[in-house]
Amino acid sequence: MSVAEEELGLRERKRLATRRAIQLAAVELASQRGFDRVTIDEISHVANVSPRTFFNYFPSKESAIIGxxxxxxxxxxxxxxxxxxxxxxxxxxxxxxxxxxxxxxxxxxxxxxxxxxxxxxxxxxxxxxxxxxxxxxxxxxxxxxxxxxxxxxxxxxxxxxxxxxxxxxxxxxxxxxxxxxxxxxxxxxxxxxxxxxxxxxxxxxxxxxxxxxxxxxxxxxxxx
Structure with a gap:
């Protein structure tokens, strides 16, 4: 495997890990407090990403929860x-x-x-x-x-x-x-x-x- 392929694989794994972290934060918060009481800022904080990064992956909190x-x-x-x-x-x-x-x-x-x-x-x-x-x-x-x-x-x-x-x-x-x-x-x-x-x-x-x-x-x- 070339260096470029290894770097691409690493980026993809990081992307998947970030996406999972956002989804897990969303469903955990919604499970604990109720879907209507959860904000994107809170989800982003728990997932350790910025709100801007959140929107790079999902258009809404609903989409993060639905999957x-x-x-x-x-x-x-x-x-x-x-x-x-x-x-x-x-x-x-x-x-x-x-x-x-x-x-x-x-x-x-x-x-x-x-x-x-x-x-x-x-x-x-x-x-x-x-x-x-x-x-x-x-x-x-x-x-x-x-x-x-x-x-x-x-x-x-x-x-x-x-x-x-x-x-x-x-x-x-x-x-x-x-x-x-x-x-x-x-x-x-x-x-x-x-x-x-x-x-x-x-x-x-x-x-x-x-x-x-x-x-x-x-x-x-x-x-x-």
């Missing part, structure tokens, strides 16, 4: 998925979802320390409780997830139509089939997240996603 949501990968990766037939579609979707989430942030680096894993585990535990107790935060997170779900479903439609052009003659069938595939995929993603959190975030989330989708494929093979 990162998946984002679709770049168009080149999407095009590879759309044109990947006859590869099983769930295999391709699992890789899209891995690309869509910041696995370094969610699960820590592959060589993450036990302290990092404990920090991530505590962050997710507190976040789940806050979302449960604050319907407005839960609604914001779910709205964002629905947007991601719709975007993924549109990509799945493109893949299904590429695999079977006859589906283009019946847009409703294509739409409903894409929704079904998307819902199944989200079930696999939720299973992966739950298993990963239950084990303290000690394994890379990407590995857990692949395992959950492999289990999903195996289950489908036995359900006839």
């Amino acid at each position: 990162e949501l998946p984002e679709l990968p770049d168009e080149a990766r999407i095009e590879r998925f759309v044109n990947a037939g006859p590869e099983p579609i769930l295999d391709g979707i699992s890789e899209l979802l891995i690309a869509a989430i910041d696995t370094g942030e969610l699960a820590g680096d592959v060589d993450a320390s036990s302290d990092t894993a404990r920090t991530v585990q505590e962050l997710h535990k507190l976040r789940r409780a806050l979302l449960k107790d604050n319907p407005e935060l839960f609604a914001q997170r779910m709205a964002s997830m629905h947007q991601f779900e719709d975007a993924l479903s549109t990509i799945v439609q493109r893949r299904l139509a590429e695999d079977d052009p006859s589906l283009l003659s019946d847009p409703e069938v294509l739409h409903q089939r894409a929704r079904l595939v998307t819902y199944v995929s989200f079930a696999g993603m939720r299973h992966a997240w739950s298993c990963w959190a239950d084990h303290g975030g000690m394994e890379p989330l990407a590995d857990r996603l692949r395992s959950s989708f492999a289990e999903l494929q195996a289950l489908g093979a036995h359900v006839r």
